[in-house]
Amino acid sequence: MSDNVFHVFSAVLRKDLRRELRSREIFISSFLFSVILLVIIFYASKTSGVQLEAMSSGALWLCILFSGTIGLNRSHQSETANGCYRALILAPVEGGWLYLAKVCSNALLLIVMELLLLPLLVLFYHTDISKNLGMLVTSLALGTIAFTAVGNLVVVITANTRMKDVLFPVVQLPLMVPTLIAAVNATELALQGKTPSNWLQVLVAVNVVFLSAGFLLYDFLLEE
């Protein structure tokens, strides 16, 4: 990676994180939504007599899916609000690096949120997260990067359409299915103390496909 590319990548990443640290609008809304979702699933499971611990992996990824979608949408809106995306398009930089920086900043925010949700899983769902902590963190990290890689691509594809707010989840959710299946299974196995090698390989493959597609297509997709 050349110095110039690193400059651009770090500039976009630092800008996104600084904005979020100052406003906290994406983080707070996503986190509160996740907590409410966890509590609802907790009470629904409790009253129906389902074993709580068995629900934890699915509940966690439901939180990531819905609050992550809110976060991605909000992050994109803040870029388009003042025409800021145009400033990025007009800059003499490869769109692919902009895409990777956006994926990184969104993924970092989600991972921080997930780390705060884990104690809530322990509290509500009596989940033992220490059985294979390394694999749990790896599953969450790979799943989250895949989630933001798909999301950042879809949000730009749907950005220039009239029904973008409706279209974004409609296009995003089917593309997210392989990521979600692999991530839920990998997380579940990690919580049981096992090593989810096969599911992690699927997540790596999804990451390679979508990160490569985003890197190569972002310039083209950003054009009006």
Next chain:
Amino acid sequence: MSLSIRFSELSKQFGETIALWRVSEQLHPGDRVSILGHNGAGKSTLLHILATLSRPSSGDISFSLDGETCDNPKKLRNHLTFLSHEPMLYPDLTAMENLRFINRLYQRNLSDAQLGELLERVGMADFAERLFRTCSRGMQQRLSLARALLPQPKLLLLDEPFSGLDRGGVERMKHLFSNTEMSWILVTHHLRLGYELANRFWILHRGRMLHSLHKRDLSYEAYLRFCEGSSMEEGA
């Protein structure tokens, strides 16, 4: 480094709507062009194509850097910037943080002192640490000008740059545009300023280039008639 543009038979369609139709012209280094035309004449569409923000539906456009043809948009974007009614700056960053970000994006390596001088040029030196979203419309437009000037472009594309500015801001911008070596292309509804500052005029009507005139060939009265539209209807 000099930048020139030649475009021929340029057309742009949005579905069945024709925004530009077979427009041809040239821009030479040092040209200061004012584009005239009614709403929907294709002025902004032309600026977007010249800014490499949008591709023409048909026609050719070629950019030259120091006489050498350049078809790499990334390289071109080092030498042209776009100032429009959208500030293209982040509301949750301060004025200085926004400029630092643009500085890194264009890899200009300007120091904070140099960025401070730039803020001074646009009359915003006292507001360097103010959040962009708390700035008034006029202050935002001044910062937007600082953003456009920061990369030291060879061509500045200006879409209504005076909107929201007070008298002092307009005078400052006027001074900047008339005392610069860079070329610019201006779309404005400030009729007098559009005439005073430019040395060439492109007159668009319903997506077509009706006239391209030098200032010596266009009196202020004739210019005003074009702006009011009577001459355009005659020309059409």
